[in-house]
Amino acid sequence: MTPRTVPQMLALRAEQEPGGVAIVVEGEGTLTFGEWERRSHAVAHGLLDRGVRPGDRIGLLFGGRDWADFAVSYCAVQLAGAVAVPLSDRLAPAEVRHMLDHCEASAVLCGRDLEAPDGGRWTAAPAELEGGTAGPPGVPVGPQDLAQILYTSGTTGLPKGVGATHANLTFGCETRPKRRRFGHSRHLLHAFPIGTNAGQTMLMNALDARPAMLTPARFTPARFTRLIESYEVGTVFVVPAMAIELLNAGLHERHDLSSVVLLGSAASALPPAVSVRLAAAFPNATVTNYYTSTEAAPAQTIMIFDPARPDALGRPAFGGALRITGPDGGTLPPGEAGEVWMRSPAVSRSYYRDEQASAESFRGGWVRMGDMGYLDAEGYLHLVDRESDVVKSGAFKVSTLQVEAALYEHPQVAEAAVVGVPHPVLGTVLAAAVVPRSAGMSETGLRAFLMERLAGHELPDRVLVVDALPRNQSGKVIKRELRGLFGAAVTGQTEGT
Incomplete structure (x- = not known):
């Protein structure tokens, strides 16, 4: 498949389905593919008029109710030849400041009622940049150009900026309407924050999957289950913390969740006991674990929950590879625990402006996951623990x-x-x-x-x-x-x- 840029994916979808709904934010409205492209063009021209040049880093500070504005700003930055730096309103101001300073962002686009920490850079809302020149800006952007810097969660130290090219982000994206993912659904529901790898995956799903991306402005178990029932959602994505909160609230006993046929969990492994409870709460759903990292994406393993292998996380998908290494870097046989490495089928990511950290985690297309685990005789991955948590x-x-x-x-x-x-x-x-x-x-x-x-x-x-x-x-x-x-x-x- 020919590598494409993210704006090229949007242009193709807008041509195929200009009136098709791409994003629905509960209580806030919808965004069609045609509107997404038109508004992205307008904001891109506004950025260029403000002096943004190819390679500039632009922070994108948005909250959950701003998903449509975020999607527009994300593609607009890339249409201007710049690099999108997604940030979440859930971050502390000091964390946002660290990220913007680290990548030397020249500007920040903000969601409603949000302000970027002062750092000598200009800020604007997307609407302030619209209304000018129409049509694509015509800035040359290629698949191998840097498209995004996404910061890690920083659970073990300062967050690191992970750079991804357009080719990395669009790898595996489908361009043929009849072959689009999650064809069993009219809506794909999630509540992942902007600025996380899971959230960015949902943005790409909005571009290339068949269902419209549906999200609440803010996650609560009541809102989430109400959306499932009212929209008859077929595909749902959660992180384990959300799944646990949903189950503990007991709302599955009062709402009809029978429409869900795929329930995916990302960010970290589901405890087996939670998977069993989810299977009971969503009677028609296939409960699936997705294992990857900000550094390794789009490499991942996918595992349909199997009571016979309750702690397994699956085998590599989409042409990726997996290996377990010992202290000397050699590959270990099945059953022996060691470091987990994944190989991306796409152009590898890297740490932005940190050659030493990149050399430690990215080697010849392989990515160090920071986990300890082992492969069973059939090649299924079993996690032992985070290296730092053993x-x-x-x-x-x-x-x-x-x-x-x-x-x-x-x-x-x-x-x-x-x-x-x-x-x-x-x-x-x-x-x-x-x-x-x-x-x-x-x-x-x-x-x-x-x-x-x-x-x-x-x-x-x-x-x-x-x-x-x-x-x-x-x-x-x-x-x-x-x-x-x-x-x-x-x-x-x-x-x-």
Whole structure:
């Protein structure tokens, strides 16, 4: 397939379906492909009139209700030959400032009621740039040009900027109307934040998939289930935190969710017990795990939940590849755990202006995932843990994912996360933070429950009952903040011994 730019994908879709609905934002309105292209052209001319030149980095700071304006601005920046830097309104001002300063953004386009941190760069709303010259701006843009810088979630340190070319972003995008993805659906529902890899995937789906992209202005379980029922949504995408919140709210017992035939989970692995509950809550849906990273996309594995392989994350899709390596970099045989590497079928991404970090994570088309895992005899990937989260306790290495999976099997556990905390003898021991479904959960009973499922060295030494887990904008638990909770906790009523 001939590589294309993102604006070329939009032009093709606008030609094929000018009146087709691309994006629906609950309570805010719709965006057709024809409107998307026309407005993108107008904003691109406005950018050029403001002095934007090829290669300039332009920040895009938008919230959930601004998806249509974000989509227009994203393509407009690229039509002007510049590089889009998507940012979320859920980020703290200091985080936004760091990202804009790091990529040396020359301007920021903002959503409604949003302001970019002061940094000597001009800001504008998309509407301020419309109304000028019509038609495409005519700036030469090629598939190998840098199209986007997307910042990682920063769960283990400062966020890194990941650069992607147009060819990387449009790899696998379908141009033939009858072959478009998710043909079983009229609407594809998600609530991913702008500025995340999952959110960017949904933007590309809006360009090339058959259903219209539907999203609430802000995620709540009630809004989400109401949209599924009212639009009879066929395809739904969530992150595990959203799935858990949906299930714990019990709204599937009061709403008709039978229209959903594909329920995809991204960003991190679904605990097996949560997958089982999702399958029951969405009776007609195929529950599917998608595994990738901001660095590795579009490489990914896809796995339909299989009770016979509850923790498997699938095999490579779309021509990608997967390998497990040992400390010497050699490939390990099936069953042996090591570092997970994926190879992208498209032009590889890289860290923007960080050659040292790029050399450590991107090698010959292969991308280091930062996870420990193994392949079974049939080539299915099983994660052990994040490399940074594996706990070395005494003589044992313990997977926090395995302990969390056991905790989620307890009927009174709504959410759970496990980290390692210092110990004077063993060096590190396991500590679990648990959000209970209701008051009065017995920690003694919880420990007895875990003893039937875990080895002695896998049992949490400390258990802390909390109201909520610290999460980032992607719904991932921020484990460095979680460790801080244990450091600040006072041994007593809220903690086990």
